[in-house]
Amino acid sequence: MKPITAVNDFVVKFANVNGSGSASANEMFAKSILRMGVPVSPRNIFPSNIQGLPTWYEVRVTEKGWLGRRGGVDLMVAMNPQTWDNDVKEIEPGGYLFYDNSKPLPASKFREDITVIGIPLTTLCNSTYDDPRQRQLFKNIIYIGALSILLEIEEESIVQLIGEQYKGKEKLLAPNVNALRIGRKYAEENLQHPIGLRVKRADNVGKRIFIEGNNAAALGAVYGGATVCAWYPITPSSSVAEAFQRHCQKFRVDPDTQQNRFAIVQAEDEIASIGMVVGAGWNGARAFTATSGPGVSLMTEFLGLAYFAEIPVTIINVQRGGPSTGMPTRTQQADLISSAYASHGDTKHILLFPEDPKECFEQAAAALDLADRLQTPVFLMTDLDIGMNQRLCEPLEWDDSRSYDRGKVMTREMLDEGRDFGRYLDVDGDGIPYRTYPGTHPTLGGYFTRGTTKNARATYSEQGPDYLYNMHRLQQKWHTAKGLMPQPVLRKAGKPARTGVLYYGSTSPAMSEAVVELEAQGMAVDLLRLRAFPFPDSVLDFIMEHERVFVVEQNRDGQLRTMLMNELEVDPARVIPILHYDGTPITARFITQAIAEMIKALHLGQISGKVA
Amino acid sequence: MTYLAKPKLHHPSMLTNARGFTRRDYEGRISTLCAGCGHDSISAAIIQACWEEDIEPHRVAKLSGIGCSSKTPDYFLGNSHGFNTVHGRMPSVLTGANLANRNLLYLGISGDGDSASIGLGQFAHLMRRGVNMTYMCENNGVYGLTKGQFSATADKGSASKKGVANMDAPLDTVSLALLMGATFVARGFSGDKGQLVPLIRAALRHQGSAFIDVISPCVAFNNHAGSTKSYDYVRAHNEAVNFLDFIEGREEITTDYAPGTAVDVTQHDGSVIRLHKASADYDATDKVAAMNYIQSHQAKGEIVTGLLYMESNPSDIHRNLNTVEQPLNSLGARELCPGSAMLEKINNSLR
Numbered sequence: 001m002k003p004i005t006a007v008n009d010f011v012v013k014f015a016n017v018n019g020s021g022s023a024s025a026n027e028m029f030a031k032s033i034l035r036m037g038v039p040v041s042p043r044n045i046f047p048s049n050i051q052g053l054p055t056w057y058e059v060r061v062t063e064k065g066w067l068g069r070r071g072g073v074d075l076m077v078a079m080n081p082q083t084w085d086n087d088v089k090e091i092e093p094g095g096y097l098f099y100d101n102s103k104p105l106p107a108s109k110f111r112e113d114i115t116v117i118g119i120p121l122t123t124l125c126n127s128t129y130d131d132p133r134q135r136q137l138f139k140n141i142i143y144i145g146a147l148s149i150l151l152e153i154e155e156e157s158i159v160q161l162i163g164e165q166y167k168g169k170e171k172l173l174a175p176n177v178n179a180l181r182i183g184r185k186y187a188e189e190n191l192q193h194p195i196g197l198r199v200k201r202a203d204n205v206g207k208r209i210f211i212e213g214n215n216a217a218a219l220g221a222v223y224g225g226a227t228v229c230a231w232y233p234i235t236p237s238s239s240v241a242e243a244f245q246r247h248c249q250k251f252r253v254d255p256d257t258q259q260n261r262f263a264i265v266q267a268e269d270e271i272a273s274i275g276m277v278v279g280a281g282w283n284g285a286r287a288f289t290a291t292s293g294p295g296v297s298l299m300t301e302f303l304g305l306a307y308f309a310e311i312p313v314t315i316i317n318v319q320r321g322g323p324s325t326g327m328p329t330r331t332q333q334a335d336l337i338s339s340a341y342a343s344h345g346d347t348k349h350i351l352l353f354p355e356d357p358k359e360c361f362e363q364a365a366a367a368l369d370l371a372d373r374l375q376t377p378v379f380l381m382t383d384l385d386i387g388m389n390q391r392l393c394e395p396l397e398w399d400d401s402r403s404y405d406r407g408k409v410m411t412r413e414m415l416d417e418g419r420d421f422g423r424y425l426d427v428d429g430d431g432i433p434y435r436t437y438p439g440t441h442p443t444l445g446g447y448f449t450r451g452t453t454k455n456a457r458a459t460y461s462e463q464g465p466d467y468l469y470n471m472h473r474l475q476q477k478w479h480t481a482k483g484l485m486p487q488p489v490l491r492k493a494g495k496p497a498r499t500g501v502l503y504y505g506s507t508s509p510a511m512s513e514a515v516v517e518l519e520a521q522g523m524a525v526d527l528l529r530l531r532a533f534p535f536p537d538s539v540l541d542f543i544m545e546h547e548r549v550f551v552v553e554q555n556r557d558g559q560l561r562t563m564l565m566n567e568l569e570v571d572p573a574r575v576i577p578i579l580h581y582d583g584t585p586i587t588a589r590f591i592t593q594a595i596a597e598m599i600k601a602l603h604l605g606q607i608s609g610k611v612a
Numbered sequence: 613m614t615y616l617a618k619p620k621l622h623h624p625s626m627l628t629n630a631r632g633f634t635r636r637d638y639e640g641r642i643s644t645l646c647a648g649c650g651h652d653s654i655s656a657a658i659i660q661a662c663w664e665e666d667i668e669p670h671r672v673a674k675l676s677g678i679g680c681s682s683k684t685p686d687y688f689l690g691n692s693h694g695f696n697t698v699h700g701r702m703p704s705v706l707t708g709a710n711l712a713n714r715n716l717l718y719l720g721i722s723g724d725g726d727s728a729s730i731g732l733g734q735f736a737h738l739m740r741r742g743v744n745m746t747y748m749c750e751n752n753g754v755y756g757l758t759k760g761q762f763s764a765t766a767d768k769g770s771a772s773k774k775g776v777a778n779m780d781a782p783l784d785t786v787s788l789a790l791l792m793g794a795t796f797v798a799r800g801f802s803g804d805k806g807q808l809v810p811l812i813r814a815a816l817r818h819q820g821s822a823f824i825d826v827i828s829p830c831v832a833f834n835n836h837a838g839s840t841k842s843y844d845y846v847r848a849h850n851e852a853v854n855f856l857d858f859i860e861g862r863e864e865i866t867t868d869y870a871p872g873t874a875v876d877v878t879q880h881d882g883s884v885i886r887l888h889k890a891s892a893d894y895d896a897t898d899k900v901a902a903m904n905y906i907q908s909h910q911a912k913g914e915i916v917t918g919l920l921y922m923e924s925n926p927s928d929i930h931r932n933l934n935t936v937e938q939p940l941n942s943l944g945a946r947e948l949c950p951g952s953a954m955l956e957k958i959n960n961s962l963r
Contacts, residue, residue, distance in 0.1 A: 034963075209962035219958070225948045227940040228711045230704075251950040259936040261947055263711040265929075267704065268737040275697070275704025275734070276711065282695055283673070284941035285712030301698050309695075395959040398952045404945050437941060438673045438693035438709070439716045446670060448686050448694040460641075460686065 001113035004094040005196035008038045008063035010074040012147075012197075015087045017080050019051030025140035026057040027390070028161050029147065033061055034210060034392070035157035037202040041067040041509070043389050043585065048235065048328050054083045063202055067356075067392060068510030069585040075151075075197055077143060084109065096195055098147065100139075117191060119146050124182055138179040145183020152194045154201070155184065209395050213386035214290075216357035217316055218243035219396065220364025221288055222251060225404045226314070228287035229264045230276035232295065235328040236384040237318035240290035241266075270295035274302040274313070281312040282449065284409070284437035286368045288314035293335045294324045296342060303377050304343030307474075308451045310424070310433065312371035312378075312407070315339075316364065319383040321583050330583030331384035333505055334555035339379045340533055340563060345452070346471065350378045350481060351533040355508035356386060358393040359531075366486065372407040374481055375435060383554075385506040385585040410434040415444040423447045423458040424470055431476030478534060485532035488539060491515070493524035499599065500546035502539070502575075504530040504560065506585065507552050513588035514595070521592075523599055525550075533563065540568045543575065548602065550595055552578040554586050630666040638662045638669055640690035644683065650802030650828030651681055651750050655688045657805050658719070658748075661812035662689065672717045673709055677702040677731060680757055681723030681750035681828075689719075700731025703738035703747075707929070710743050713939035714930050717816060718745035725755050728764040728783045735785070739792035739821050744928045746815040746822045749785050750802075752830040753841035760833035771838030784910065786920060789823040790903055795926035796822035797902075799917045801846050802829065810856035810885075811919060819880040820926025827915060840913075851909050853894040853918040857886040880925055887919060896922055 004010070012029075016022035023044075030042045038061060045056040060070050075096040078087045091097060093113045099105075101118030110116055121142055125135040148158060159177055166173040187193060218240050221229070231241040241264065248262040267273040273289045280287035291299070296317055306313045319335045321327030340351055350370060352363040360382055367378040408428075410421050415436070421444065424433050433456075436445035447458035455466040493515075503511045508529060518525055528542045543549050543564070551561040558577035564570050578594045580586040626634045638659040643652050662669065672692045676682035678699035685694040697705045706720045720738075727735045727749045738747070753766040760773055764783040771777050789797050796818040800808035808826065815822035827846050829835045835842045840849075859876065873889040877897070887896060895901055902921045909916045936943075 205963075207959075207963075209959050211962045223949055223955070225943075225945060227943060227948065228708060230708060251954065252948065254936050257936065258934075260934050261936050261940070261943055263930075263933050263935050263940060265707070265711070265741070265933075268733055271701060272704040272707075272734055272737065275701045276708030278697070279675070279695075279705035279708025279710075280712040280941075281708070282705070283709040283712035283716075285708075287708060287712070302701065305698055396955050398949070398955045400952050402945075436693070437713075439671050439713065442668060442670050443691055446691045446693050448674075448696065450696040 001094050003096070003115050003196045004074050004092065006074065007198050007200050008061055008202060010061050010197045011070050011072060012059045012061065012075045012077065013073040013087075013090070014057040014077040015080045015083050016055050016057065017082070018047065018049050018053045018055040020140070021137045022055070022079065022140050023057070024165070025144050026059075028158060028165070029144050030059045030390070031161055031210065032148070032153050032157040033059075033199050034205055035160065036154055036199055037205050038063055038199055039065040039067070039204055039392050041069070041392065043069055043385070045584075046329050054080050061199060063204055065204055065392070066509065066513040066588065068513055069587050071587040071589050077147070079143070096197065098143070098150070115195065117150065117195070119143070119186060119191065124186060128182060138175070141176055141179035142183035145180040146187035146191070148180075149184050149187035149193050150191065150195050152198050152200070155180075205392065207395050208392045210390050210392055211357045212239070212388060212390050213354070213357040213360040213382050214239040214318060214388060215243045216396065217290075217360040217364040217380060217382060217387070219247055220361040221368070222247045223361070223398055224286065224365030224368040226286045226288050226368055227262050228277065228280035228285045229262070229289065230267050230273040230287070231289050232267050232270045232273050232291070234270070234292045234295050236320050236388045237290040237292045237295070237316065239388065240316050240318065270298040271302065274299040274315070277313050278302055278306050278311050281306070281371070282438075286312075286314075286372070286404070288316060288368070290316040290318065292318050292320050292328075293322070293326075293338065296335060296339055300342045301344075303349065304345055304347050305451055306377050307343065307347045307349065308345065309449050310375040310435070312375055314367045314371050314378050314380070316380045316382065318387040319381065327583045329384070331506065331585055332554050332581060332583065333381075333383055333507070334559065334581070336381065336555070336559035337562060339381065348478060348534070350374065350376065350485070351381050352379065352486065353381050353504040353531050354386065355505060355529065356393045357391050358396060360386060361396045363486065369405040370484060373405050373484065374432065374477060375407060376477070381505060383506050408432055408434045410436050410440075410445060412441045415441045421445050422456050424454065424473070425456045426473045426476065430480040431473045431478070432480060433473070482534045482536050485534065485536060487536060488531055488542075489529040490542070491527040491529075493519065493526050495524050497524040497526045498547040499523070499525045500542055500549040501525050501527050501552060501595070502530060502542070502549055502560070502564070503527070503552040507554060510586045510588045510591055511552060514591035517588060517592045518595060521596060523596060525595070530560070535564070535567055539564070540570070543568070543570055548576055549574060550576050550578050550598065552586070552591055554580050556581045629663050631668055633663065633669070635659060635663045637691070638689055640685070640687045643687040645680060646832050648831040649680070650752060650826075650830070651684050652687070653802040653805060654748065654750055654808070654826050654828055655684050657808045657812055659688050660805070660809045661816065664809070665813050665816055667717060667816065672719055674719050674721065675702050675706045675709065676721040677723070677726035679723040679726050679755070681721055682726060684750070685719075685721050700726050700729070701734055702726070703731065703734035706745055707738060707741065707743050710745060710929065711935075712941040714744070714935065715939050718743070720745055720747040722747065722749050724749060724751045724753060724763040724765040724785070728785055732764070732783070736788065736792045739789050739794040739823065741929050742793065742795065742821050742927045742932065744819055744821070744930070746812065746818070746824065749823070749825045750828045751785065751825050751841070752828050752834050753839070754830050754834040756830050756833055767840040770840045771836075773833050773836055775838070784906070785825045786823070787903060787906055790899060790921055793821070794823045795820035795923040797921040798824045798919045799915070800824055800826045801850055801915075801917055802826055803843055803847065804850070804917075807852060807855055807917065810858065813858060814856055814879070814885050814919065814922075817879050817881055817883055818922070818926065820923070820928050846915060849913055849915050851891070851914040851916050853889070853891045853905070853916060853920070854896065855888045855890065856919060857888065859884040859886050877922060878924055890918070896920060897924075
């Protein structure tokens with residue numbers, strides 16, 4: 001078997017033990033390649049565990065900038081005996097296995113069709129360090145050093161990263177650089193290098209930044225003016241609230257008084273989290289919570305109240321697999337229906353679908369505006385793949401002339417001028433009523449907030465016509481919302497195409513790559529990336545303009561497809577599901593193959609439309 | 613309910629308080645509760661207390677859960693904003709509202725089903741966090757709106773209207789509030805307005821979590837022989853430990869009471885409450901002793917009422933979170949947004 005040769009286009013996977021300090025070393029590996037101008041796309045594959053269980057870090061090195069997961073492994077850095085067998089099995093034929101050969105392993109533990117690279121990491125560490133923790137931590141840096149020789153990663157870019165990481169902690173700087181050099185020296189003197197996989201300096205990173213979606217969403221909440229955050233820890237969303245706390249400590253402390261321009265409460269559960277957000281929203285503060293599917297389930301009663309009482313609420317839903325003992329550390333797009341229609345009665349909620357951290361930032365800030373403008377819950381539907389992985393994306397931008405859209409708020413001055421105030425009165429024909437903040441005026445504008453037992457002036461009523469007035473107004477408001485949503489992004493094929501593809505969120509990088517491959521195979525497809533629910537009219541137009549439309553999603557039941565059929569009354573035969581839902585991020589390989597097969601089958605007349 | 617419309621004209625002799633408001637300015641819509649309901653007496657006591665305290669009605673935010681008690685905020689302080697939230701979850705909504713604007717007075721109205729059953733968790737955590745508010749539990753031991761089921765505060769052995777005995781141990785909201793860290797804890801009786809109004813006034817002045825449990829008989833479902841929450845039972849078993857007076861400036865203790873039975877307590881806002889002790893050995897500043905006293909008297913079937921515990925320098929959630937003095941809901945982009953130059957720095961740190 002001929003060893004794989006590739007420059008700036010391969011996948012390295014690190015198999016580690018959770019809690020062994022490998023994460024920061026592996027991140028340094030990824031970043032050092034970025035510093036050489038070569039895009040990378042790393043993914044954490046980790047268990048629901050603190051210490052001891054297997055964890056992986058997969059780095060796709062991709063000069064072309066394909067940021068989706070590729071699938072397959074070209075170089076396995078096998079540092080975990082527990083998962084050895086599967087890790088070795090996963091290597092592509094002709095690939096490479098990098099391992100610690102301090103203890104001999106029987107030949108049966110290896111494969112014939114791969115290149116095996118052994119380095120006595122434990123021996124090197126034990127002869128250099130006495131402290132067991134140091135032996136563990138520096139082992140990670142030593143293998144990064146060795147890999148940098150094998151893959152021709154510039155030493156300078158790693159040394160620079162170490163310098164940045166230990167800025168102000170100079171005591172740790174020299175030992176880390178030393179460990180790096182131990183690895184480099186050993187590899188240089190003892191291993192054949194470079195191997196077939198190589199990193200070559202390029203200029204394809206540009207101004208882009210490298211950031212996790214949860215961090216970006218938290219920054220969006222800071223820039224968007226959120227002052228109250230109530231949350232309850234749940235993977236994979238906890239780092240949103242933690243990042244918000246960190247950013248607020250930095251940017252939101254009054255320089256004169258040292259007091260905080262924010263309030264963050266870790267609540268007793270998700271019900272209390274959303275309750276606090278509802279209370280703060282009712283009282284005129286911008287408030288949000290971050291959670292995941294099981295948390296949204298607990299919040300549903302309050303979501304109904306917020307919908308009917310018309311309270312601004314922002315929920316960042318970092319989606320993951322299944323129920324509470326589901327797949328908390330795996331990614332999915334499986335909360336669309338449970339979020340869109342959360343609660344009792346006739347409720348519908350606004351959803352935003354960010355494709356990457358940049359959009360997490362933009363849409364978190366936009367969600368706060370939309371919630372105020374529309375006086376209703378707004379969900380930012382991100383997921384673990386975007387939220388907990390560092391992703392290369394365009395730099396974050398903010399227009400300093402932008403002011404916060406607080407929506408229709410009647411002030412004391414307006415009330416004094418004699419403006420007619422009816423809390424649930426549609427005065428502008430857009431379905432959006434005016435509200436007053438509590439405490440606004442001594443005699444005017446006060447009202448008692450409840451669910452639906454009220455008339456347009458918020459007086460208690462169980463009369464049918466009053467109920468209908470508010471329900472129809474809410475429908476009108478929903479219609480108004482369509483025009484305020486981030487609009488879909490269209491990418492037309494180079495030539496007229498009969499096939500369209502609808503997709504959203506974290507499927508984006510894999511889809512961008514897949515369409516190029518489909519075109520190369522002679523299949524022209526138009527793409528429409530949805531960015532929000534409710535769907536604007538252009539979505540129906542896109543579906544009707546194509547003979548068939550594939551709906552690519554990361555869930556089992558085709559939840560977006562169901563919503564398209566439900567909301568747009570689309571013929572199910574026109575929308576064909578392409579579904580990936582094993583908990584791993586969707587790949588371009590999967591999409592290309594699934595669509596190509598489906599197109600072939602459709603041409604052969606084997607199927608008429610809906611295929612799961 | 614009463615069908616008598618309230619006259620709109622004020623009697624010219626009606627007294628105004630320091631803010632120029634009459635008692636009528638603190639009223640709300642006509643109650644829809646049953647005639648004789650204890651809750652209506654509590655609403656009247658709230659109206660009286662707010663009037664006496666010279667509170668501007670619109671500076672009060674009223675929040676409630678679900679149940680008969682939670683309907684009552686519509687029946688007082690009609691110019692105030694109110695929020696009838698969801699069952700048992702008013703505490704979280706009140707907490708969020710308080711975080712948004714620390715300058716309003718927060719009044720939480722709940723019942724025993726709302727606070728002690730479905731909302732027990734939120735009730736406990738609200739007290740833990742020291743949210744500055746007055747929380748009143750209108751406690752009748754029964755679910756009224758759903759027609760007479762026992763609540764978690766019903767005493768063991770007490771009988772329902774249909775004669776069925778409750779076999780579950782009762783949950784004592786006052787003891788729980790003390791245990792969870794409430795810094796003002798009292799119990800009143802809807803049938804004793806003279807005792808209740810000063811308790812509400814003191815609670816409104818308290819700058820931390822103030823809790824008042826008010827035994828409030830349900831005339832429809834829990835006012836019969838065999839009930840321990842009936843007017844007759846509560847009157848017969850009321851063990852009042854003290855009565856409150858409010859003192860503007862320091863006055864000498866009058867001689868109406870036996871020496872040593874009147875104690876002045878200064879609140880955080882500087883106002884002074886004079887406690888007239890009805891029970892010589894009760895100390896409302898000793899939490900552990902208060903718990904013992906309440907428990908031992910409860911064991912004898914007595915209902916301990918009065919100001920049970922007060923910390924004169926309470927902590928508060930805003931102090932704990934170190935939030936700015938200005939209400940968070942009044943901050944704009946200038947105070948909140950770090951701006952594009954800072955974002956460029958952030959971008960640079962992410963390359």
